[in-house]
Amino acid sequence: xxxxxxxxxxxxxxxxxxxxxxxxxxxxxxxxxxxxxxxxxxxxxxxxxxxxxxxxxxxxxxxxxxxxxxxxxxxxxxxxxxxxxxxxxxxxxxxxxxxxxxxxxxxxxxx
Numbered sequence: 439x440x441x442x443x444x445x446x447x448x449x450x451x452x453x454x455x456x457x458x459x460x461x462x463x464x465x466x467x468x469x470x471x472x473x474x475x476x477x478x479x480x481x482x483x484x485x486x487x488x489x490x491x492x493x494x495x496x497x498x499x500x501x502x503x504x505x506x507x508x509x510x511x512x513x514x515x516x517x518x519x520x521x522x523x524x525x526x527x528x529x530x531x532x533x534x535x536x537x538x539x540x541x542x543x544x545x546x547x548x549x
Contacts, residue, residue, distance in 0.1 A: 450477050467491045467500075474507060482512040482534035489541065498545060505542040514539055 453473045460466040470488035473480060485508025492501035514535040 448476075450480055453477070463491060463495055467495060467497075471504075474504065478507070478511050481530070482508050482516075482538065483530050484508075485512070486534060486538060489538075498548075502542065502545050505538050505545070508534070509538055509542065512538075 450473070453469060453476065457466060457469045457473065460469050467488065470484055470491065473484050474488060477484075485504050488504040489501040489508070492498070492504060512531070512534060516535065517531060
């Protein structure tokens with residue numbers, strides 16, 4: 439995987455494969471963080487996954503940072519312009535628009 443990432447540093451599929459084959463939650467979290475840094479506009483689902491996994495690992499501040507970064511790129515109501523979206527992707531954006539701000543508010547209130 440590392441070799442594929444070196445040869446294709448700007449290819450999301452390499453990082454998605456790396457995520458799929460990650461063996462520990464820490465590896466998954468590191469890969470999600472890397473995806474979100476390298477491909478910040480790939481999908482709000484990567485930010486959501488990062489936040490959820492960070493919470494599972496007890497890393498509340500990392501979860502907050504992931505949600506804040508994701509909402510910066512994908513604010514509530516965001517929809518890519520001029521791109522036809524399938525039902526599944528539309529649901530991803532709708533869910534993100536509702537759930538991410540709510541979770542962020544909850545986590546910030548618990549600080």
